[in-house]
């Protein structure tokens with residue numbers, strides 16, 4: 001979603017993925033398909049899409065023993081966070097991305113963090129990322145900015161954004177190719193995409209999709225009642 005947003009907003013976009021010993025490689029596989037499908041389906045965006053980078057941060061995964069990096073059960077902990085919480089993950093990722101951006105001459109970092117309907121991860125919050133942006137600027141003497149287009153959008157509004165940026169083609173691409181399920185389930189296809197349907201990430205995605213479908217159906221109904229008679 002953020003890749004589409006960035007391609008719409010900027011002339012040159014490169015992508016970066018992080019290999020930190022995740023329990024499944026599904027998200028890493030999805031990245032390549034999303035890149036090629038976006039380039040194939042949106043000729044206006046294709047020339048803007050530059051190279052992909054994959055950074056190996058396995059040592060980070062090794063020190064954070066969580067349900068995303070081990071076989072531990074995915075559950076809610078006493079802290080109120082799911083056991084999938086990897087402490088400080090986004091701090092590390094953006095710092096690596098900034099070092100890469102510094103070298104590549106790219107000074108806008110775009111991420112899909114959201115604190116509207118999310119799992120409560122403190123490193124996804126706007127205040128955290130504004131502080132990190134400031135630290136990166138001070139630490140590099142480059143006016144980096146961290147853009148998080150999904151921060152204040154509900155999951156329903158994120159689906160609406162896909163529709164707005166790329167119409168049904170982008171909505172379909174999001175359904176078919178993007179992945180959020182913590183368990184890495186790609187066998188079960190729901191109307192909102194693939195996933196186990198049970199984990200916190202699937203629940204948020206399914207709920208947001210249903211809310212967006214309901215509101216866009218409502219919008220269509222309103223639009224048709226507003227049509228002049230005899231039109």
Ligand code: ZN
Nearest residue numbers: 181196199202
């Ligand atoms: Zn799931």
